[in-house]
Amino acid sequence: EKAGGEIQGVETVLVVEDEPSLLQPVARMLRKYGYRTLEARNAGEALLICEKNEEPIEVLLTDMVMPRMDGREMAGRLIDLHPEMKILFMSGYPGHSVASRGLMKGEIEFIAKPFSAQELAAKVREVLDKKL
Secondary structure, three states, X not given: OOOHHHOOOOXXXXXXXXXXXXXXXXXXXXXXXXXXXXXXXXXXXXXXXXXXXXXXXXXXXXXXXXXXXXXXHHHHXXXXXXXXXXXXXXXXXXXXXXXXXXXXXXXXXXXXXXXXXXXXXXXXXXXXXXXX
């Protein structure tokens, strides 16, 4: 299942990452596997993208910890604009598992940084294919 060429996506992923040195590489990883990406450096940019974007955005890939508005709060607002969106949180803080915070149990998906392109693509695929 995890063979190199088999993870393929066509879906749109909104990547929100306040660290510029990570935003582009993460978006590139996803594009390598066929996903379309929209990139935002903060919650404000992400909200603008969601307001302007008529097409479905299937996945929100967001950092947990960001200045001003954290990933969870932002995700709540974005879901109002794009209810179809699934959410995948990423964090470089060890043990920063969101699930343990009792937030919308069963809906929280999490990937720890650093991750490889293949790990990320596979996780996004898993999130997309999960039946709610």
